[in-house]
Amino acid sequence: MIVAGRAAASETDVTIDQDSAAWRQRLSARAAAAPASGIAEVMRHGFGRAGIIPLWVGEGDLPTARPICDAAAQSLARGETFYMPQPGIPELRQALAAYHDRLYGGLFGQAFPADRFFVTGSGMQAIQIAITLATGPDDEVLVPTPAWPNFHAAVGVAGARAVEVPMHFSPSGWRLDIDDLKAAITPNTKAIFVNSPSNPTGWTASEENLRGLLRLARDNGLWIIADEVYSRFTYDTQRLATPSLHALVAPDDRVLFVNTFSKNWAMTGWRIGWVEAPPAVGPAIENLIQYATSGVAVFMQRAAVCALNEGESRLAALMERTRKGRDIVVEALGKIQGISFASPGAFYLFFRIDGVTDSTAYATALIEDANVGLAPGSAFGAGGDGFFRLCFARDPETLALACSRLADRIARP
């Protein structure tokens, strides 16, 4: 009976697979080719496991602060449930401008104007819009890797091509070689993606790095898509934020900043972000928002205003906790033989284990044997295999436990 049952199940599987293959052929090439996330693959393996410590996602373990949630609830209670202006409500665009003034002391010697800011339904959507603005079919975007895989995939869905330019690893730091980027430029190149601090490597561009990138973009008429999502996660206690292109750009530079409320204000589940662009590009951005999701709920935007205007002390507390988490993982994993990593940035430790070549298989084994979930480095493109990404924006005790489990498992042959 059991054998028959198995046979039946397996036949069903075959039917489903054939069915999937037939449907896949009916889809457009770009939809069929959109890759599944390599992080999700490992997560599926460990999801729901008793006692697992999930450090695979770029998400803290604290819910959104109450005042931010209340701002949304109060807006709902006021009946703010109608269509909204496509670029965002004026109050939020103004709050974004003021926030940037506080961080960067203005732009081009003046206060940031509100009309540089366009509210989007997630940082991911900000990226999607930036890609559409900068590229057409068969155009190329240079992506220093390892990099967040969603950028690469979104370029593909948009019909363009992400060209991976591997960065150079040593325990003294990841290094971006501008000449590598330069060598990868072709007549089809339209943009460079710059993610600093980097997810997953933690690489944080110096002003000199940013100057080099800007020069390269200017010399070649390229856009820069600047993802400074983790800019507030600076471990230099003298700074409010990591070095930014905001300090270097001229009015004529083709820079599109993409950002999100997710990380700074523990709002990952909200799906709200922004694009910052020259105001002259505004009408095109408004149209792209219109034809993508047609705006962001007003009550969400009220919450975002609250985050910007009242969230600074909580962000400082979150940073303090993240700094502690960073110290714990650096100390614990730094002691393990055969592990190497550069000084971590953003809220990730990206470490290599000597002798590991298949990150996905090893990450799966870590779930089975250590009950710790990490993102496999192979998911982040060229140069990532053999590495693992650990998110340390978590409760310090849990992090310590995870590290001790990892140390036990990695010590085993």
Added chain:
Amino acid sequence: MIVAGRAAASETDVTIDQDSAAWRQRLSARAAAAPASGIAEVMRHGFGRAGIIPLWVGEGDLPTARPICDAAAQSLARGETFYMPQPGIPELRQALAAYHDRLYGGLFGQAFPADRFFVTGSGMQAIQIAITLATGPDDEVLVPTPAWPNFHAAVGVAGARAVEVPMHFSPSGWRLDIDDLKAAITPNTKAIFVNSPSNPTGWTASEENLRGLLRLARDNGLWIIADEVYSRFTYDTQRLATPSLHALVAPDDRVLFVNTFSKNWAMTGWRIGWVEAPPAVGPAIENLIQYATSGVAVFMQRAAVCALNEGESRLAALMERTRKGRDIVVEALGKIQGISFASPGAFYLFFRIDGVTDSTAYATALIEDANVGLAPGSAFGAGGDGFFRLCFARDPETLALACSRLADRIARP
């Protein structure tokens, strides 16, 4: 001084225009070509005018019902602010399946399975995903017009081409000629967009219409993108919903349903909708959601579950009010010399004024002279010029006042 001031202002305008043109050239062709909405153009002219009656948008005048808002607020208070499953939370997918069971009595002789439903960040995003699934660069989608312009524009942003197939107007009804569609098919045609009840014309497909469309799609290996967003706005009191492809499709048919919570539950400002598709297409849809906005906030989804499970009596009341609005505008505008229209569906009256050829100019004049905002028919593609769309999902008294203002203005030479 005043003259000098004017000159300076005008020089600034020229600078801004030149600046805009220069930036436009730096954008991708598809971003630069994304059209502004013809409805928005007229709205900008009248926005904020004292006493204007705005009937230009497809939006009722009632806020979202309190229990739906409360469901979101309670979810926020529970701390449901983390990342969510890409296709939607199981509770909402299940509630969508149960809702469709109630409307259509199952699918293929069984209950609707929850894994046919994929939650999206608006009906607009459902359309964007459907277009990406069905088309690649240079592919064509047939669009019976007049039609909601956002569909046409989203096809363009995706690098494909919307081919307009005008429907035939007479006061006895708009007519879709399947042979017109057939004649428009080329080797590049990949899909047909079917919006019934139609925004803006109110045309509501009969079962025979739908059978003809399905046959055409089957014979030519085409997808149907079925927008039945207004299906609950039926003026046949014997029915819960207008005729649907749900009653006709076979498991092998390539039909992608796109829908939204906006209209039925007065949730226009929320930005939440769904795609319904064969489950085998699910992995591709999940990837496209991942690389567009990466899901919809859980607290929004809790509100949507509440709408589906507890919203039916409110929807009935909304329908009753909309029916009243429809009666008012049909009676009032039906009396005016030189106006003609077919029996209205969805929640729009789409009427022609004899002798008017430029809808946009006339809609602007109606703002100035009658203080009533209508959407110009020209915004809806081929066959729409000379027409105006009026949304009657509004307070009956306001509608009566709007009609009397329109009658006065139209009577003038």
